[in-house]
Amino acid sequence: MFPLVGPLVRAAWLKQQIVAKSPSKQGDLVLIDVRWYLGKKRGADEYAAGHLPHAVFVDLDTALASPPASAPNGGPGRHPLPSPIAFQEAMRAAGVNHSSTVVVYDDAGGSIAARAWWLFRYFSHTQVAVLDGGIDAWKKIGGTLTTDVPRIIPGDFYSVLSTRDCVLDRGRVEHQVKHGALVIDARARERYRGDTEPVDARAGHIPGAVNAPWSENLSNGVFLSKELLAEKYRALGADGQRNVIAYCGSGVTACHDLLALHIAGFTDTMLYEGSWSDWASQANLAAQLGSKIGSL
Numbered sequence: 001m002f003p004l005v006g007p008l009v010r011a012a013w014l015k016q017q018i019v020a021k022s023p024s025k026q027g028d029l030v031l032i033d034v035r036w037y038l039g040k041k042r043g044a045d046e047y048a049a050g051h052l053p054h055a056v057f058v059d060l061d062t063a064l065a066s067p068p069a070s071a072p073n074g075g076p077g078r079h080p081l082p083s084p085i086a087f088q089e090a091m092r093a094a095g096v097n098h099s100s101t102v103v104v105y106d107d108a109g110g111s112i113a114a115r116a117w118w119l120f121r122y123f124s125h126t127q128v129a130v131l132d133g134g135i136d137a138w139k140k141i142g143g144t145l146t147t148d149v150p151r152i153i154p155g156d157f158y159s160v161l162s163t164r165d166c167v168l169d170r171g172r173v174e175h176q177v178k179h180g181a182l183v184i185d186a187r188a189r190e191r192y193r194g195d196t197e198p199v200d201a202r203a204g205h206i207p208g209a210v211n212a213p214w215s216e217n218l219s220n221g222v223f224l225s226k227e228l229l230a231e232k233y234r235a236l237g238a239d240g241q242r243n244v245i246a247y248c249g250s251g252v253t254a255c256h257d258l259l260a261l262h263i264a265g266f267t268d269t270m271l272y273e274g275s276w277s278d279w280a281s282q283a284n285l286a287a288q289l290g291s292k293i294g295s296l
Contacts (some may be wrong), residue, residue, distance in 0.1 A: 071166070
């Protein structure tokens with residue numbers, strides 16, 4: 001067991017653990033590469049071209065999500081949550097044990113890694129952290145990449161659904177909005193305003209939502225301090241009393257805001273699973289354009 005002191009780890013710490021890692025300790029520390037891209041570029045190809053030593057590749061579309069609404073028997077939005085059994089099997093295949101410490105990384109500011117972090121916690125595995133700064137932080141401390149693919153011993157990870165009510169569908173989001181919940185949109189400002197919508201059915205945002213682009217949780221590629229994140233989210237209306245719901249385009253980068261909120265001390269938060277890809281698909285639901293007063 002490699003004890004964690006928070007939801008983020010530094011590259012220097014990780015390097016020390018990797019140097020100390022031995023085959024007999026496989027499964028104690030599992031390093032997972034979750035690089036993913038919108039478009040033709042593939043995370044699996046980037047992994048094959050070079051990854052952190054001992055890292056295994058896990059695909060967002062097949063392991064961190066289930067089939068979308070467009071597929072037969074698919075779930076809400078473009079990246080519905082995986083079922084407990086599907087996540088369990090994917091993590092066992094990645095070599096994760098129930099006692100493993102898991103570190104996840106990407107090359108996109110943690111925007112994909114945060115989804116994996118959130119899912120592990122959703123399925124009651126709390127020994128998980130994001131590599132702050134991802135591959136860039138690793139390279140900056142002289143960390144090397146390898147094309148060697150580790151031999152994986154299947155793990156005994158098991159999924160246990162969180163007892164906390166932290167996933168909402170659109171009906172419950174509507175209800176929460178009516179009762180004063182703080183709804184946070186993690187997308188880029190131009191998509192929140194409705195200036196452009198490159199992916200989903202309509203432009204705009206959920207009426208009443210405030211904008212907190214996930215990229216603004218970072219400075220120079222790493223997360224802002226706990227104090228600065230707390231200040232940021234308090235300014236948006238987080239006060240420890242209101243329910244807080246995060247969404248994005250498909251429920252992935254919203255987890256970056258949920259991670260930032262967690263770092264800031266706001267841990268009782270919720271995810272709108274289908275996010276804007278689900279909301280925008282329903283013509284009867286209003287879409288607000290422009291910037292809401294109170295957003296930064």
